[in-house]
Amino acid sequence: MANTSDVIIIGGGIAGTATGYYLAKHRLSVALFEQGHLCSGSTGRCIGGVRQQFTSASSIKLMMRSVELFAGMDQELDTEVHWHPGGYLFLAHDESNKQAFLDNIRVQRAAGLTDVRWVDAAEAKEIVPLLDTAGLLGGSYCPTDGQAYPFAVVNGYAQQIKQLGGSIHPFSEVTGILSQGGRATGIKLANGEEHHAPVVVNCAGPWAKEVGALAGIDVPVEPERHEALITEGVEYLGIPMLVDYRADGGYFQQFRHNGQFIGCYSPSPRVPGRSADSTFEFLAEMPRRMLKLVPALAQVKVIRQWAGSYEMTPDGNPVLDRAELGGFYVLGGMCGHGFMLGPAMGEAMAEFVRSGEKQPPFPEFALRRRFGQAEAMK
């Protein structure tokens, strides 16, 4: 039957397409439904940063796996995702950040990330000659962190899902989860169509809570607005992603493939909700923050600004689990790190679904965990 598959995936961002691809590789038939076009959610609004510098062993190891997957992706997906290990440099301008970074580096190295190291201000200046090091104590630097192009990654996964016999359905909003005897059996679309599968995976990003609610499942994910901007392309300057922890800091990097600078900062106070409105405040403030770090960029022109959602959980860790309704799975709550986590998390999710295991692979990402300490790195 045309409307039946092994797995239905809701959401055409990185989580949905990566999960779908690795499931299709396991020879399962996949049908993916996306309410807009692919990448219309958070993934198409992110700035493409990929780093392994996290503070928990699971996240660090997953990110090391993601980096491995990004590095092999052109070949695996037969496309060009513009993976480039341009590095990440976290900047410390006060003693408490410096101490926190030194502690993190110890944890990261213990987890196997031996590429990360502390650099003092002089070495930071060697890595980024254009960096204004006024007040800088040093930073946490990992040269194997990097960047990739989100649209290319998502489209690469989607094309491979189709190659492997799966189907992709853009402009298809899921409005109902079908179930019988405590098990998910499929979905219903806004146009009334029904599709059936014994497994339904909620990869709805900032909409994860609403999609969970369709199945009567509470998913603790709340959207939060984050803004970004991008400049015209200029000569590639080899600047790693710079992450400035000061109150008026931010993060930005330059894409190697086209020379564009892209960046954002976390607003204070936070802006809850799924608004995608851009503000003039950000359009003035972000350039100030960029020029404070790299004054030489003064004449580079901004061509576009936009906003999107982080998908926040109470403790800053993602959710990768099955829910109380049989066959209903959740992968989300990536808290603003979903693009980088996506490949490894999608792979882990596919393995979890395929294995039929009851216990999720990472207890700290369980749906019904006790939400405690927050992940510390932005």
Place this chain on the structure above:
Amino acid sequence: MPDTTRQIICRCEDVTEEEVLQAIAQGAATADEVKRLTRAGMGHCQGRTCRRLVNQLLARRLGQKPADQRPVTQRSPLQPVSLKTLADSH
């Protein structure tokens, strides 16, 4: 008919007609999807030059009428502005 496939549709991002047609063959049915697959419309002029051409190709390939075509999201700033000018504003 002359072969127009090497013709540039998006001058800012150097996207050829062939690439746009390939995106349509991959399933893109709106200018927004073409933009995300090919970058046509993401350049310096933000699609002012190429949007119409992309829509014409979509219309030709998929038999769309202009009235049925979804508008592309427009984003500020409307003209490229230097980081310095923005940083010095208000």
